[in-house]
Amino acid sequence: MKVVNYFLSGIFLCCSVPAFAYDPCRDLQILWQMDDNAQAIPPITVSNGSTAEYFDITLPGLPSTSPGRVSWLQRNNVPYNTPNLASGNGTKNLATWIALPSGDSDVSLGDGLKGRVEVISGNYLVRGIYSGFQTYSGPYKYNSWVGNFPSGLNVGSTYPLVENSFSETKLRVYIAKGSAFSGTYNVRIPIKIGAEEWYKGEKVCSGGAGVESAVAAMQNRFAPVQVNVIASCSLTGGNNIAINHGKITTAQARSGHSSSTYFGVNCGTPSNVQLTFEGVQPVTGEAKNVTKCGNNGKCTLTIDDNASFVGVVDGSKNFKISSVYQTVGSSTPDSGAFSGNAILRVLMQ
Numbered sequence: 020m021k022v023v024n025y026f027l028s029g030i031f032l033c034c035s036v037p038a039f040a041y042d043p044c045r046d047l048q049i050l051w052q053m054d055d056n057a058q059a060i061p062p063i064t065v066s067n068g069s070t071a072e073y074f075d076i077t078l079p080g081l082p083s084t085s086p087g088r089v090s091w092l093q094r095n096n097v098p099y100n101t102p103n104l105a106s107g108n109g110t111k112n113l114a115t116w117i118a119l120p121s122g123d124s125d126v127s128l129g130d131g132l133k134g135r136v137e138v139i140s141g142n143y144l145v146r147g148i149y150s151g152f153q154t155y156s157g158p159y160k161y162n163s164w165v166g167n168f169p170s171g172l173n174v175g176s177t178y179p180l181v182e183n184s185f186s187e188t189k190l191r192v193y194i195a196k197g198s199a200f201s202g203t204y205n206v207r208i209p210i211k212i213g214a215e216e217w218y219k220g221e222k223v224c225s226g227g228a229g230v231e232s233a234v235a236a237m238q239n240r241f242a243p244v245q246v247n248v249i250a251s252c253s254l255t256g257g258n259n260i261a262i263n264h265g266k267i268t269t270a271q272a273r274s275g276h277s278s279s280t281y282f283g284v285n286c287g288t289p290s291n292v293q294l295t296f297e298g299v300q301p302v303t304g305e306a307k308n309v310t311k312c313g314n315n316g317k318c319t320l321t322i323d324d325n326a327s328f329v330g331v332v333d334g335s336k337n338f339k340i341s342s343v344y345q346t347v348g349s350s351t352p353d354s355g356a357f358s359g360n361a362i363l364r365v366l367m368q
Contacts, residue, residue, distance in 0.1 A: 044222035051087035087181035091233035095224035115157035149235035250367035255283030313357025
């Protein structure tokens with residue numbers, strides 16, 4: 020018998036796998052403080068109001084590239100000051116951010132004026148509230164970007180050409196009635212204005228969290244505007260005041276006869292009001308609030324039993340207007356009707 024031996028031979032292939040360098044995700048989020056807007060805001064005149072008055076102002080926009088300072092920065096695998104750190108086929112998000120004092124509580128606006136501020140421009144989205152400030156974001160712009168990350172930036176870095184999209188922004192300022200005395204106010208509206216630049220590599224680490232609170236933590240940029248608050252008062256009951264003494268006796272005429280009526284002033288905002296009388300026919304030796312009444316009589320006119328009134332009127336106020344008739348230089352008054360005239364001056368400031 021012939022024995023045949025079979026040998027199995029195997030060929031083993033060994034493959035080597037090349038080791039690839041780890042390509043981490045990279046992104047760099049920057050919040051620039053934009054405060055290079057020094058354009059004057061035209062003066063505002065506030066002329067009426069009830070429980071609260073408001074006025075609208077428009078903050079001028081910024082050029083598309085304006086000076087800025089890094090207020091907040093968030094790095095993800097972008098070491099500081101590492102040159103030639105490429106993004107690959109990345110993107111760059113751009114957005115305008117602003118923040119204003121939040122809620123219904125009034126804040127100081129300067130010169131004793133208090134109030135609250137809100138955004139009425141339609142292109143802002145209401146975001147979160149942080150440290151008492153309401154944040155708003157403008158529309159995002161999504162741009163493609165290929166280049167090196169600006170890794171040399173840090174908080175406090177400044178740059179003269181920061182890309183931004185801050186456009187004209189309209190604010191509504193509500194004035195607290197109790198602080199809006201008539202006069203001229205140099206109002207300083209606290210607002211924070213920022214420009215976000217979010218550099219993203221081909222892979223992104225961050226979800227962008229933290230920028231809202233960073234906006235609220237920025238320094239205030241005070242937008243100055245001159246506000247003229249003028250008295251918003253009206254006279255109630257007409258411009259003519261008539262006081263009728265009726266029939267009086269000789270004894271009453273000698274000792275003095277009093278009669279009165281009421282005169283109203285209504286002020287929509289707190290206003291300094293001054294009321295004074297001046298007789299049309301002055302009586303020698305008497306004050307200005309005394310006028311001749313008849314041939315041998317005088318009428319002394321008072322406001323709430325005083326020669327004049329100086330004070331604040333907030334809302335409606337009725338004043339008691341009195342006349343005291345008395346004979347002058349004669350023990351016997353003339354019989355018959357008598358009349359006298361005086362001017363009531365009402366000054367509202």
